Amino acid sequence: MNTFTKAALASAISFSMLASGVSGVSAAASKSIIVQVNNKPVSGDVEPYIENGSTLVALNMLRSLPSVTINWNNTSKTVTVDNNGIKSTLAAGKKEAMVSGKKVTLSTSSVMKNGRVMVPLRFIADASGSEVYWNAPDRTVYVAKPTENMLKEIQSSDISVARHGAYDLPRIAKVVVLQGEEGDSMDYIRYFPKKQSSEFFEQHMDIVNYYRIIDTHVELLWSARMNLQQEAKNASLPFITNKIIEQNGKMPTIPKGVVYYNYSVPGGTTYGTIDKAGKKTRLGEATEDQAKEMFFSIPEEEQL
Structure with missing residues (x-):
């Protein structure tokens, strides 16, 4: 397995663990309490x-x-x-x-x-010194405590490092994550507003989720399902070009352009920009070193 594949697969697993720990529990209508510690479900001999x-x-x-x-x-x-x-x-x-x-x-x-x-x-x-949140609809407890390295990264003046830190921070779901289409797609897209690291979006198939750093953890504040067969303009989020048919939480407003990193396994990492009018520009494919870092500098971001 090459370096890119390992990095992309690890990234995909991180997204899947949060979704399965929330939406999967709802789908099964389970009454068991789920405990997630720093994005990972944990279990014990006694429920x-x-x-x-x-x-x-x-x-x-x-x-x-x-x-x-x-x-x-x-x-x-x-x-x-x-x-x-x-x-x-x-x-x-x-x-x-x-x-x-x-x-x-x-x-x-x-x-x-x-x-x-x-x-x-x-x-x-x-x-x-952890943050705890009880998501009652999903009967899920989130326990979040960042490592010192995570805290160092989110404070970095290097936007790429700060984005990496934000993505790695422990997550708490404040809304119920919507379930997407069935399938084994390993295609994930992350969007960051221009020159920002404190908030980001992640899309997998027909589901897009919005995260924002709150203190020393990341909170999932909005989850939406799109109709991938129907294009539509979203004034609040111009880079979302499909019709939103279901959502939980309050839709955020991003009045500026965004950069995107599209990870695919197998495949590669492509990246580019989307301006505030929704015009998408594919800039190229990441090198193996860039893919390993997940988030890297995109000079064209300055022109958004």
Whole structure:
């Protein structure tokens, strides 16, 4: 497998994991709670459940959080979360906990279930410095905590590096992701507004999703389905040239031109610009090194 194929395939998997973790659950009408930690679904021996308005999860489901160590002391029956040297503790059966040196009262206590330690997700999130969001329609919990490298990248003055960081940031879906046409297409298009890295669109087949950086994570704020057989002008989003037939969330407005990166497996990466009137200009095919980086400089962007 060549370098381009690996990069494009990894990119495609990242998109698919978020969609499957949300829309796939809705389609199956599952009642199980899904937990996604930094864009990856995690599972434990005991399914998460809700009690007194709090979601309880198996302690080992959250061990993948960056810069966080989670331990269970079986003698004292105490959970300890070490977040870069800042420790928080929670004793089993207790509603009071110490979070970063401050005493807090939880809506429920940690318990033992089927031999596993079940802890309130909110406690773990607060103690580890993570962002948590409960998507009720999809019964999905999102836990988001970026790595130091991600934070460094989104602050870069190099627009290509900043875009890469934005795309890699942990995601939280604030709306229900629409399901697209059935098929095994590995064709993905990412759009970025001119000279912007804090917001982007991603299209796969007939579905387009809009993401925006909020603090230190990315939020999915709009999901739409298009009729690929019917062209239409969208005043708010001129680069979307097909009729939108269904949407969740509020459609954003992008009054400027965009650059696009079109990844296809097998195939290659093509790129170009789309001006604010919707005129698309294909500029060429990425080199292997450019494809490896995913997002690279497009000089013609300045002219949009």
